[in-house]
Amino acid sequence: GPIEGEGSGFIIRPNGLILTNAHVVAGASKITVQLRDRRQFPGKVIGIDKVSDVAVIKIAANNLPTVNVGNSNKLEVGQWVLAIGAPYGLAGWAHVSSYTDPPEALLEYGLWRLARPGAEASTARLLEGRLHGGRLVARLEGIEDRDAAARLTGALIEVERSALPEPGERQHYRADLLGCEVYNTEGCRLGTVRYFVDAPAGAVMVVEDGGGE
Numbered sequence: 001g002p003i004e005g006e007g008s009g010f011i012i013r014p015n016g017l018i019l020t021n022a023h024v025v026a027g028a029s030k031i032t033v034q035l036r037d038r039r040q041f042p043g044k045v046i047g048i049d050k051v052s053d054v055a056v057i058k059i060a061a062n063n064l065p066t067v068n069v070g071n072s073n074k075l076e077v078g079q080w081v082l083a084i085g086a087p088y089g090l091a092g093w094a095h096v097s098s099y100t101d102p103p104e105a106l107l108e109y110g111l112w113r114l115a116r117p118g119a120e121a122s123t124a125r126l127l128e129g130r131l132h133g134g135r136l137v138a139r140l141e142g143i144e145d146r147d148a149a150a151r152l153t154g155a156l157i158e159v160e161r162s163a164l165p166e167p168g169e170r171q172h173y174r175a176d177l178l179g180c181e182v183y184n185t186e187g188c189r190l191g192t193v194r195y196f197v198d199a200p201a202g203a204v205m206v207v208e209d210g211g212g213e
Helices: 103-108 146-150
Strands: 009-011 017-020 032-034 040-042 044-049 054-058 093-096 111-115 122-132 135-140 156-158 181-183 189-199 202-208
Touching (some): 103 122, 103 135
Antiparallel strands (some): 009 017, 017 054, 032 040, 044 054, 093 135, 111 122, 122 135, 181 189
């Protein structure tokens, strides 16, 4: 079937000239441009330079807001420049780190609970998601633009325990182990499972005794 791709760009002329990456539009049979106000226009490639990976496309629109383009002749070493990229978030899409196996199995759960440090947890419905470039991306109900997507940064995704499949023999979910008493092989109590820490070698179970150690 046809292969789809996405990219971002900047409006450089009010009459619809847009600067983007050459690899985004190279070989494309159809180009659709969506503006921040969610209007969509068919795009036409005006010029392309594969060496610098830059392309210019045109849409049939006028009086568009534009970016201020700097003068390359006046650039000095150490000055900030802006790269074209990170299309996800422009329409509410966000990258997601998934610990399910495989990672895309997280997309099987349609209702996510988002827990953010210092903020009240909220519930969001998953509208769509997929693997993109080896990473998982998702779009949630009510998240319509980059600003809304950015506010999700650092949120912990949780799903209802009842929605999870039953674990196999000698398997347990972390949530089921929290609060359990831990004893060594000699029957001496070591403490209570409080939380888990994800380490490079695997998850570490943190056990505290009555003294909080």
